[in-house]
Amino acid sequence: MELSTKGDGTQDLWSDPALVDAYLEMRAREYEDRLTWGDHDEADVEPPALPPASLEDELREAENAVRASRLMSAAQDEMFHGVLLRAAADTVPWLGPDPTLDPAWIPPRGESIAAVRARRRSLAVRSAAADLSLRLHVSENHVRTRAHRAEVLKRRCPAVWAAYRDGSVPEQNAATIAELAASLPADPEIWQAFDEGVAGPAQELSLGRLRRRARALRERIHPESIDERHARAAEDRAAWFDYDVDGMGTILVSAPAAKVKAIEERVEDNARHLAAQPDEQRTLPQLRADVACDLLLTGDLGLGVTSTVRVTVPVMTLLGHSDEPATLDGVGPIDRDTARRLAGGATSWIRVLTDPISGTVLSVDRTTRRVPRDLQRLLGVLYPTCTFPGCLRPAHRCDIDHRTRWTDGGATSADNLGPLCPHHHPLKDETRWSVVPNGTGTLTWTSPTGVVTATDPPPF
Template structure:
């Protein structure tokens, strides 16, 4: 079958294998995803995100994941869909996910790939929390250097620091960086196993969060959520009205740039007004959001507008008149209020 598909579509054997695998999964295990594809809500590439991330789970788990995704696929970019699939897989198959994670973490490695014009690429396959910490540490050091040395770009500073640290064989200790992990209290205590979020990566399982939290160097910050929506109401000590506390709230609530399709972590983004302050925009959690520098400036370009919808939500209008809605993802699934069984008196 694979060879025949490769000939029919003039693609490689590996590409044909992925087409066949995705098609079989959609027909036999993912009816809701198939329906979204048939309705034009997603394309085949987005559908392949669902099939690829569920290929190692049982039919029962695949059905639960597919049901979870019903109504959550339209209007989302491939990476956002991938994060939702990963969240659902961890939610419905925590033990299987952990077994697979243990095996993959045992395969950590680095590799060297030579390229053209005197350049080569060194890459590492590492546990996500370690890779994120490395990148955050190097980025902060690069920003500090960039403030003193404008002759090199920020990327050049990152690359130079990366090389310096790897070549410092007699170095002592290891640079530490503040990475952001967002976790439900019930998952942190082990009462539930809902996935948490590692900023810049996506969902991670509860057991990994508890390992990170148990590290003596970890720092905890309190986040208060609305149980009926999962949205964050307060972050850190005190109220959220002073600017510093407001910034903590927004970065914790948004967790990444809120522009559709952009996933730059909030700690590397800017907190700014949706309706510009100069246009009487209010400085509060409804009219402020996290946005990377590019998308923060985009709304000031001719023809672009952004309108707040509340709690960081935005309606973006492009120069061609198209509109797109962006809403921060809740920290956890909505939870119904417990029934009151107290007998009347």
Template sequence: MFETKTCRSRKGPIPLGDEDHGEIALRPFFMLHDYLYLDDEMHAPIIETTDSAALALEELEREHERLLAQQAVVAEKVEAARVTFRNQRDAILVHGLSTALEDDEALRRAFSAEVATRLRVSDRTATNMVEEAKTVINDLPGLADAWRLGWVSQQHVRAATHQAWNVPKDARRAFDDAITPKARTQTPSRFQSTARKLREKLHPESIEERKKEAFALRQAEVYEDPDGMASITLHHSADVILSIEHGMRVLAKRRKNETPGEQRTLAQLGADILAEGLLSQLGVETLRIGAFGQTPESEPTISDADTDAESEPEDAESSGAEPSDFESGGVESGGVESSERASLHSALTPAQLAAMRPGVVITVPAETLLGKGDEPAVLGGYGPIDIDTATDIISQASSFHRVLTSPVDGSTVAIDPNKYRLSEQVKRLIRTRDVTCGFPCCDVPAERCDIDHVVAWVDGGRSSPEDLVCLCRRHHTLKHSTRWHSEVQPDGSLLWTSPTGAKHVTQRGGADRA
């Protein structure tokens, strides 16, 4: 593609920076002023050809490089905005005894919230954007120049920066020199492995010490998927995860071979086996999850061989035995079928559904419950689910908590506005109404949120439905440590104003997230 030409005392083509040329190539070939002179060589005219496919692919390649270069420009803008934002700290922070965050952390969160709300992305996505831009622009200049030229992708940059975070500051330049040539010649997935190995060589701490720090970050996270589905991601030590994966495959193959007429695929069996193990440890009766449409009578009982595991399961924390919450707009639970009927729409058996008491909130419109409407039910912390699954869960509940709402505007009633301390019933009502955190672009379920007064109690606020809002701990502390603040609008929505003056509106009940 390139002809050999002389440009500013250097001959082309531009070296890729492979193993034999890496050190020589890294010094000059990313300089942007050279790129201006080399533009003709990099995009040499295409030889006349009748091959239209080749022409189309050449154009695709060029446009892809332009797109990658533009992503680098966005990163530069993010970092420039971060520096400017930090320099105005006195106009952003709230100083006082009640602040919950250190100044630097408050600034970091406030800026991430600005980016998240302006770009309409999640707080986590914004935080990653900010930290990745900060690292690549300041600590990995070679990789940054390659990105500006469209020679590496955002996936390469993300893999490199995430590894660089665990490399000491004074070793990051050597890390940059080593990984930049690799980024030009490797796919993102292979480069991720390369960057991890190079990080290992440059890190001054032993892998044992780093494992202890990393192990403290283990967690499980839930993600919403379409069509009534969701995913759970377990971040744990590699030996545990690989052991789980191996045991899942072994049991899935065994069950497939030993169960006559088993129609589930190995992937489906593996998913059901993992779900069974988790449900049993969380207090749900140990019964097999049947295939959809399978009645409890046709489900085989679990055998001793199926419980044989190589590792001991960890103890699960007990969450108590609160009854299910149920909102029907003032309608009782009459008309629900007997708990003895087969569970035809859920993958869980009636006994397992009966054990799903702690923290489950099902909202069913009254007309739908009575069979006169088709509006879907809502599972708290998730969203719309089919009415049959909702009915399965409701039919197993031992008791209900009705949420009384105003027939005019749907607001909750029977809350004493003159009491600062909220009862558990009032907290339940507010969480049921709000569904998620009330901060813009935040989808943390309300059941995991604090309940905050929009107008602070000390400033004349009251414990009325309009003045109470669910805020996750991150945004609750952000509100009280920085100049992010909210106001209730006449229609009940919240108007948020950022420290830089940007305004964002959120609707109660997650309506703007539907």
């Protein structure tokens, strides 16, 4: 049996019940064959290994395999870094004798000795990266990226680096932290604050949740205002076009977050509007792609669908008396000029009163009579995303779940409600996953095998 592949390259076996049944039946037959291998005529053929004795053994083996992979990932980063560092310190193996050491040598074209030595170091590092690239059949950029990651984590985030080398931090988490740490100013105190703030979450959170938490921390400790950083970053806006196999292509745009979010909402809303039509046969991913292409090519779909971009602006920032950044829902901090522009074009307002110290939500306007609408408004503030661990689906794209079912006496109240996306909602209702509030504004999930995970609070 061969597994089919979706357009994004992921296997879709586990999302198709029919495929799951066929696959499990095939594996069951293989397992029976292993158990009866003693009756096999070809004694010289080694029988396949039996699976672990229990579910716990199998889960433990998976954990050990992942930990070993992380250890090897950190070791690769460190070795690449070591080779390139050695090349920078000793250029002779890569470039030959250093002519600047000869007192009679005269620099060409009037260059200084320091400039010549700096160029030799750069060339030696490039040469070493190319050497590793050929030896390992990977790109030079791959070598340099991993070496850079080790350098940044060693110097700026030693606690994260130690946990990464111990196998406790996933490679993707380490890469995200290194990227954000590299963007911080050259200040050891800021590095230390960032390292201390992300070392624990790096070992506990999935990539999406960690990225949000780390970005929020970076925002709090960065000494430069977001307005200055945004103006500088916007200078690097660009678009890339690539072409894939089977006549397909990819568009990638780097632009101000407010524009990207507005595009996302317009595409999503129009795609869902089309999906609701009775004669529509396309899937939601197909509709998103078609809508995006049609908007780029024609500029309008003519569907009359309007979209909403949600932005939270501190009132003192709006009045120009504070430099506290605004927050774009699903994105994070944005510059004040963009926030004021969005606020100026808003057709309605929702007042959210928060504690000035902790940021805890104290109350929400209740200007409508329909309680569900008010509760949804409050839940969107308390839980910006799906409450399942690691899920980043925006709350307004989720179902509203009763943690204690309505049929079991659960109340329709903020204490008993929370957003769950359509993918994770059935896990809570139809599997052995369970969730309970822990009294601190966060939730504790327990998996069917007993793994306990506390969801982190909203970062912005």
